[in-house]
Amino acid sequence: MGKFPLFPEQASTFAPDVDHLTYFLLAVAVFFTLLIFCSIFYLAIRYRRRSDQELPHVPHGGMALEIVWSVIPFGITMVMFTWGASVFFNESRPPDNAMPLYVVAKQWMWKIEHMEGQREINELHIPLGRAVKLTMASEDVIHSFFVPAFRVKQDVVPGKYSTIWFQPTKPGKYHLFCAEFCGTRHSGMIGWIYVMEPQDYQNWLSGGAPAGTLAESGEKLFTELACSNCHKADGTGRCPSVEGLFGKTVQLASGAKVVADEAYLRESILHPAAKIVAGYQPVMPTFQGLVTEDGVLQLIEYIKSLGPKPVVGGGGALGK
Ligand code: HEC
Ligand SMILES: [Cu+2]
Structure with a gap:
């Protein structure tokens, strides 16, 4: 083809x-x-009017026909749905x-x-x-x-x-x-x-x-943007440590819990006020406009590289 x-x-x-x-x-x-x-x-052609006197015969009802033309299209659309959904799920995961x-x-x-x-x-x-x-x-x-x-x-x-x-x-x-x-x-x-x-x-x-791995570029940015002034590696000071943060479940001040994935880290950097970590003050400034999307991705990669890698999916490590 x-x-x-x-x-x-x-x-x-x-x-x-x-x-x-x-x-x-x-x-x-x-x-x-x-x-x-x-x-x-x-x-x-088959049912054309053959003479002026001819009157059509109008049938009423026809249960068998109704059922056939409902059930067959239903079956066909269900095949389309399940087939399409399985291709879609495969592409989305x-x-x-x-x-x-x-x-x-x-x-x-x-x-x-x-x-x-x-x-x-x-x-x-x-x-x-x-x-x-x-x-x-x-x-x-x-x-x-x-x-x-x-x-x-x-x-x-x-x-x-x-x-x-x-x-x-x-x-x-x-x-x-x-x-x-x-x-x-x-x-x-x-x-x-x-x-x-x-x-x-x-x-x-x-x-x-x-110019160095993504994580290394992220580490440089982390210092240049003064993230490291607040986020100390040992977690001292008024800020949470970002070590081992990726993949962890974070308790928020609002009472909700959130998994620290890429989207959460991005939001924490660009809109820090959106989700406040429980036990901390909302003092982190926004970095919207100060860091490009590339920069955010590098910072995320740096944060991911800190601490142990989370276990994802149903691999053997989680078995039993
Ligand atoms: C003025 C100090 C300060 C600076 C500078 C700062 N932060 Fe923060 N950051 C905080 C505080 C305080 C919190 C916890 C409150 C909150 O969630 O906003 C926080 C939260 C976070 C979180 C969520 C942490 C968690 O445990 O869920 C991430 C990720 C983060 N900061 C990344 C950064 C990055 C990357 C930079 C640099 C671009 C940065 N921060 C700069 C103070 C700061
Ligand atoms: Cu385009």
Whole structure:
């Protein structure tokens, strides 16, 4: 199907699933369109009025017919629903071992940061066969990360993190588009995804001169922005320690509890007053406007790198 321009290449584990569902929906639509079209013709001719005196016979009721044309469409729509939902759930839940990457969208480019510190603009290099999870933020307006060959598309909305994942199945070079009109140069907000053999990817990673890992950049920012003046490593002073914070459940002054995930950390930095940690005063200043989305992601990566890694998902460590 790759040669047929309607269908882009299939280059991720999602692609066959999405395509099969599309074919099914298309087949159902074509079948009923033809059925209705042909029935109109046939019935119009078969039951045409043959003389001026002829009066139509009007049937009343017809339970069997009513049941048939209710039950069959119900069955078909339920198949569409469960099939669609299973594809959707699969696309919305990244596996635990997915390789994390960060994406910042801004007018009019895609900035991508690897954990190891590599940064790319409008290009993304990934290894073949490895699940990749993108955490995406927007610096300005709504953008949408769209890779047709992978059958993934996700809006990137300012003020929150969006995530998306995929697992490439074929080495090559694939189009990346912005699929949400985002200003005059929206059409130029395009790029390439390079799926490389794992060995080539390792070579690519070790080439270039990264400016330190994401966490290291975050640590630098943590000092530059004077976070470290308040948040002391040993938890002394009037501020909670951020060591081991990621993944922990935080007790808030309001009585509620919240899990310290990426969204919570981002909010704590940009809107500290939104959720106050129990036992502390709301004295933390907002860093809105002082730190870019890239910077926030680096700070988060730094906080994540402190203290033990939380156990995620139902891995063996939690067993018994
Ligand atoms: C003036 C002192 C001060 C500075 C500077 C400061 N913070 Fe805070 N921060 C606090 C206090 C006090 C709290 C607890 C009250 C609250 O939740 O707002 C807090 C809470 C937090 C939390 C939530 C902690 C938890 O246990 O849930 C995070 C994350 C955080 N700060 C990160 C940062 C980062 C990153 C910076 C630098 C960009 C920073 N803070 C700068 C005082 C500060
Ligand atoms: Cu855009």
